Structures are given as structure tokens and as C-alpha cells.
Amino acid sequence: MNALMTNTYPVTAADYTSAGRASADIKRKLKQLGVSGDVLRRVAVASYEVELNLVIHSLGGELSLSVYPDRVQLVSSDVGPGIPDLSLAMREGWSTANDEARSLGFGAGMGLPNMKRNADDFDIQSEVGKGTVITMGFRLA
Amino acid sequence: MKVNELRELIGAENLTPEVGEDREITCGYTCDLLSWVMAHGDEGMAWVTVQTHLNVIAVAVLSDMACVVLPEDIRMEAESLAKAVSEGMTVLTTSLTAYEICGRLSAAGVPGKAM
Ligand SMILES: Nc1ncnc2c1ncn2[C@@H]1O[C@H](COP(=O)(O)OP(=O)(O)OP(=O)(O)O)[C@@H](O)[C@H]1O
Numbered sequence: 001m002n003a004l005m006t007n008t009y010p011v012t013a014a015d016y017t018s019a020g021r022a023s024a025d026i027k028r029k030l031k032q033l034g035v036s037g038d039v040l041r042r043v044a045v046a047s048y049e050v051e052l053n054l055v056i057h058s059l060g061g062e063l064s065l066s067v068y069p070d071r072v073q074l075v076s077s078d079v080g081p082g083i084p085d086l087s088l089a090m091r092e093g094w095s096t097a098n099d100e101a102r103s104l105g106f107g108a109g110m111g112l113p114n115m116k117r118n119a120d121d122f123d124i125q126s127e128v129g130k131g132t133v134i135t136m137g138f139r140l141a
Numbered sequence: 142m143k144v145n146e147l148r149e150l151i152g153a154e155n156l157t158p159e160v161g162e163d164r165e166i167t168c169g170y171t172c173d174l175l176s177w178v179m180a181h182g183d184e185g186m187a188w189v190t191v192q193t194h195l196n197v198i199a200v201a202v203l204s205d206m207a208c209v210v211l212p213e214d215i216r217m218e219a220e221s222l223a224k225a226v227s228e229g230m231t232v233l234t235t236s237l238t239a240y241e242i243c244g245r246l247s248a249a250g251v252p253g254k255a256m
Pocket residue numbers: 049053054056057058078080081082083089090094095096097105106107108109110111112113132175176177
């Protein structure tokens with residue numbers, strides 16, 4: 001099915017001042033398309049968490065949004081460093097966030113579990129030295 | 142309860158007077174770990190936190206909260222306040238502790254989760 005809309009947001013590593021911009025714009029665009037309520041909320045949570053992980057943990061990457069008539073898809077891909085143990089990373093409370101990130105209130109180890117809980121489908125692929133790709137889908141009622 | 146009534150209840154100052162105070166508060170929450178807040182955030186929430194950086198506003202707006210409340214006379218950076226104003230988010234500060242703020246909210250009947 002053809003996408004009604006696609007948009008790609010570059011996300012810079014360690015840039016805390018712009019962090020959250022992509023997810024704010026995604027929410028705005030979906031709202032304009034008439035997406036609302038529970039789905040809008042779940043996309044907002046998941047896009048924010050995945051965007052912040054790019055800022056905090058990756059060497060840089062991008063977040064892309066595609067809207068289809070029946071679903072919203074978010075894909076995050078980065079250029080490294082990759083995640084050595086995915087089952088650890090998915091565990092609630094597990095975090096490698098540095099002191100700077102923790103002092104800002106990040107590093108609870110809840111981001112990936114929040115994404116998984118909020119997306120209707122969630123896939124994560126990662127290779128150390130290459131990067132991480134996360135794909136999330138949200139059904140539009 | 143509306144935001145202006147909350148401000149009076151906790152003796153707070155509105156750091157974003159440009160934003161109206163008539164949003165209805167549906168529930169309250171306190172936590173300084175942003176992913177916990179993302180997991181619990183709700184429309185109309187009053188969120189009590191000691192964090193003051195830009196991402197606090199991003200989280201509050203994404204969850205469509207009613208206001209952010211800073212305890213113990215904490216001030217917020219001008220940059221964050223500017224973003225709050227442009228996004229229409231009210232930021233209050235009060236001398237009460239987070240515990241006391243939540244105590245008053247709870248006693249006034251504001252639940253932990255929107256009904
Ligand atoms: N894009 C990424 N690149 C490399 N490592 C990542 C990436 N995303 C997540 N991780 C790893 O997975 C761990 C868990 O991520 P998660 O989002 O659940 O928690 P967190 O970001 O550490 O804390 P929180 O999201 O609660 O602020 C991170 O600490 C990090 O080690």
C-alpha cells in the first residue's frame with residue numbers, strides 16, 4: 001500500500017537541546033492527519049523513547065515516519081555502536097546511560113520496554129560495530 | 142480542579158503567565174525519571190518534578206499534560222520556559238516539597254490516574 005506521508009528526521013548524538021523535536025513533529029503531523037486518542041498517545045511515547053535513545057546511546061542516526069491508510073510505521077536506524085545483548089537491553093531497569101544523561105532524568109532503563117508495550121508490533125535488530133534498527137507499527141482503527 | 146485552583150491550593154507562582162490557567166487537571170504524578178513519566182503520563186496530568194531542562198516540556202507536551210509543578214522554589218531555565226509558553230504548557234513553582242504538593246492534590250480529590 002502506498003504511504004500517505006513519509007518523513008525522515010536526522011537525530012544527532014548527545015544533542016540534548018534538540019532532543020524531542022522529531023517526536024513533537026511526528027505527533028503534530030499525525031494530529032493534522034486526524035490520528036487521535038490512544039494511537040496518537042502510543043506513537044508519541046514510542047517515538048520519544050526511540051528518539052532519545054538515538055541522542056543518548058547512538059553515534060547518530062535517523063527516525064523515519066510512514067503513514068499508511070491503516071497503519072503508522074516508525075523506523076529508527078543508527079550508525080552504531082550497536083547493542084551487544086538485546087535481551088539485557090530489553091529488560092526493565094537495565095541501562096548503560098552515562099552520568100550526564102542520568103542527571104537529566106534519563107537512564108531508568110524503561111525506554112525499550114515502553115516502546116514494546118506501546119507499539120502493536122516491535123522489532124529490533126542490532127549488530128555491534130554496525131548499528132541498531134528498530135521498526136514499530138501502530139494499527140489505525 | 143483547574144490549574145488556577147491548583148496554583149492557589151499549593152501557594153504557587155506561575156512561571157508562564159502568558160499561558161492560560163483554565164486547563165482541567167484530571168490526575169497527578171511525581172517522578173524525575175523521564176521514561177517512568179512517559180509510561181504513566183496522561184492527558185490533563187499535573188506532574189511534579191525537580192527536573193527543569195527542555196525535555197521536561199517535551200514529555201509534558203507529548204503526554205498532553207495540564208501543567209508541570211516544581212517543588213521547593215525551584216526555578217526553570219529561560220529556554221525551557223520559552224518552550225513551555227510556545228507549546229502552551231503551564232509551569233508552576235511553590236515552596237512546598239513534592240510530598241506536600243501531592244498530599245494536597247490527593248486530599249483535594251485529584252486521583253493518580255485519570256478516570
Ligand atoms: N540506539 C541504541 N544504540 C545503542 N545502544 C542502545 C540504543 N538504544 C538502546 N540502547 C541500549 O539499551 C539500553 C536500554 O535502553 P532503554 O531505552 O530501555 O533505557 P535507557 O535509555 O538506558 O533509559 P531510559 O529510556 O529509561 O531513559 C540502553 O541503556 C543502551 O545500553
